[in-house]
Amino acid sequence: MDTFAIGDQDFLLNDEPFRVLSGAIHYFRVHPDLWADRIHKARLMGLNTIETYVPWNEHAPVPGSFHTDDGLDLGRFLDLVAAEGMRAIVRPGPYICAEWDNGGLPAWLFSDPTVGVRSSEPGYLAAVSSYLEAVLAVVVPRQITHGGPVILLQIENEYGAFGKDKEYLQHLVDLSKRSGVDVPLFTCDQPFGTMIEDGSLPELHKTGTFGSRAEERLAFLRERQPTGPLMCAEFWNGWFDNWGTHHHTTGAAASAAELDALLTAGASVNIYMFHGGTNFGFTNGANDKGIYEPTITSYDYDAPLSEDGHPTAKYFAFRDVIAKHFPVPEEVPSERVPLPTSVVTVSESVHLLSAAVAASQVPGPIPPVEVTGRYRGFSLYQTSLETGGILSFSEVRDRAQFFLDGFPLGTLSRELGERTIAVPAGGRLQILLEDQGRVNYGQRIGESKGLMGPALLNGVEVLDWEIGSVDLDSLAAFREAATGLPVGGTTAGVAGPSVSFATFEADGPGDRFLRLDGWTKGNAFINGFNLGRYWSRGPQRTLYVPGPLIREGANELAILELHGSATREASFAVGPDLGPDEK
Incomplete structure (x- = not known):
């Protein structure tokens, strides 16, 4: 039986020092028929491990479900990692950030306002336990101790940037061990302030997340953890994009120099991202630090392997750095060939508003879109108005197009802070509401979507709305x-x-x-x-x-x-x- 452990200075694979050279690939952002190709190209760059998050909301779109078919077949993904002769790191959250819708937390979880977020609140812990037990049923049989590829499992994710509920972290640890996890457990946090201490427990191995000043960050980590292997669990070699901004890139030479500094210092590394993939459908997240900024569809991330799976200048620069420290395969992947236009x-x-949208009458104040039982995409609010005037809401989450008897009146945008619109007298008001992506970082995780009430027409509340989701x-x-x-x-x-x-x-x-x-x-x-x-x-x-x-x-x-x-x-x-x- 193979073993993997935390030594005084190194990771130990079968009691021998082992340097983790990992690259992040999110299986849920890549078409499953392309998983093997992306994993193979990671090995050709010189990596020996693949890391992935697990998105709770994708596997469990409604309460009581846990889907593992098609592009959500985590077991098959891990088996392909093993078939390539590589190791695996699994990061199941339950919160993953990842610029992913709601940071991976299912929106249905927060339809009960008493449920806590990333805390030891009982309702939240009950839901988390059910989720993690389902994930670990897939992961535990694929641990290295069972002949599989998994060598490390993460507890939570950069929790020190959010809270310091030790009871919550202990619950995750205890549940993991009860479920059969016997590979090392670790946490990752940014090497700033008290985040590393707040986001971990004494028994957990601590790692850092950063993209620059590697020697300084590693020294900070070593001060807080005198023994054990140093590791950058997220080496940020690129960045994500928001709508309305430029495409973020990081120079290949500068990123390669930082990677070289990490490896020269004897640290292990997980390159975030090795291959970014795509936010297909409505899966993108968003940031809100005073201004709402939804993430774009591409998650290319300026990664070594491009969104469509081809090596970049950064890929070859990283490969050269790794080759200075470790053997790399002779084979190199082919570069992109231009496609025919x-x-x-x-x-x-077909006009969208004329297509059938199953709507229900909701008595009382205007509701959030979660009442429809669907948690992404487009929703349609409808009501009849006898008088016109100024219609206002406390907040629009996230973008609303207004129509009166089919005639467009205008658009309100959360990003621009818009909350009021003029509506003419009389007619059928229809409001097409787009959820542009749930916030994935910070204190606004778990918030509702839709038109936030009260809905006031000339200062008088409009009640009894019809609402339905657009099924795509x-x-x-x-x-x-x-x-x-x-x-x-x-x-x-x-x-x-x-x-x-x-x-x-x-x-x-x-x-x-x-x-x-x-x-x-x-x-x-x-x-x-x-x-x-x-x-x-x-x-x-x-x-x-x-x-x-x-x-x-x-x-x-x-x-x-x-x-x-x-x-x-x-x-x-x-x-x-x-x-x-x-x-």
């Missing part, structure tokens, strides 16, 4: 209701909000990059798969289409456009365009 023209469309899990109802677009050229455009359809031919599976120049804002789908959000404000200009989504013969492109387009065309580009870099 093509144009697709939508030919049918299947596009069948939209496809069935779609009709041919009126006669006009390709520049005639498409009115929004609507769902439009096009068909294109392909020789078989293969990556694509969808470009939507002339379209404004919405989501795009290939053969029913939600690629994620697009927005003309950028920075990203293309959406990554994983090759396995494309089939031989006819394929379908669907575009949910919220405002309107200046064209009926979309195109497949030669490569990714994630926007201008910071200068």
Whole structure:
């Protein structure tokens, strides 16, 4: 039986010193047919371990569920890591941050206002226990002590930046051990102030998270943990992007120099990210430190392996650094070959508000969208108004488009702090509400989405709303209701909000990059798969289409456009365009 342990100065694999050279790949951000390719390329860069988070809200979209099919098959992912001859680190949270919707915490958990967040509150602990038991049923049989790849398991995640509830941390430790975890448990926190002490327990191995000044950060960590291996559990070699900003990049040479300093100091490392992947569908998170900033669809992260799985200059710079300290394979992955371009023209469309949305009457004040039982995407509020005037809300979470008898009145944005709109007298008011991503860091984790009441028309509360969710899990109802677009050229455009359809031919599976120049804002789908959000404000200009989504013969492109387009065309580009870099 293999063993993995914490020694006085080193990690010990079968009682021999072992340096963890890890790279982060989030299985839930990568098409499952591409997992083996990404893992293999990590080994070719010289890594010996793969690290992943586990997103609670993705595995358990509703209470009492735990899905492990298709792209959520954590067991299969870990088996592929083992098949590549690599080790694995699992970080199940329950909070993961990760620029992921709600930091991985399920929105349904907070429909009960008494439930605590990341604390020893009993309702929260009960839900966490059920989740972790399900995760560990997958992980425990795959520990190194059972012949599997898993060598380390993380407790919580950067908890010292949020709280210091030791009873909560102890609960996670005790549950893990009762469930059969016998590999070392660790915590990770930023090496600042008291975060490392606040976010851990004496019995847990402490690691740091940082992207620069490696020697200084390691010295800080060593002061607080005199023995045991030094490790940077998140070596930030890039960054994520928000809508309306530039594309963040970090120089390959500068990042490689920091990695060299880490390895020269004898530390272990987990490169965050080795391969970022994509926030498909409505899975992106957001920040709110006074201004709400939703994260874009691409999670390329300026990582060594690009969003579509190709080596970058950073990949080769890191490989050269690792080769100074450890053997690396001779094989190197091939670089991206430009793809052929093509144009697709939508030919049918259906107005979104005319499509069936199952709505329920909710008596009393205007409710959050969670009352629908769906926790992502779009919701529709409706009511009839006899008088006009100024309609206001305490807050809009996150973006609301207003229509009176189908006529657009305007948009309110949380990002801009907008809360009031003028509405004419009389008619049917419809409000299309977009959840742009739940906050994934800080004290606003777990907050409700929707139009926050009271809803006041000229200072008088509007009660008894109808509310329903827009079901985009299947596009069948939209496809069935779609009709041919009126006669006009390709520049005639498409009115929004609507769902439009096009068909294109392909020789078989293969990556694509969808470009939507002339379209404004919405989501795009290939053969029913939600690629994620697009927005003309950028920075990203293309959406990554994983090759396995494309089939031989006819394929379908669907575009949910919220405002309107200046064209009926979309195109497949030669490569990714994630926007201008910071200068």
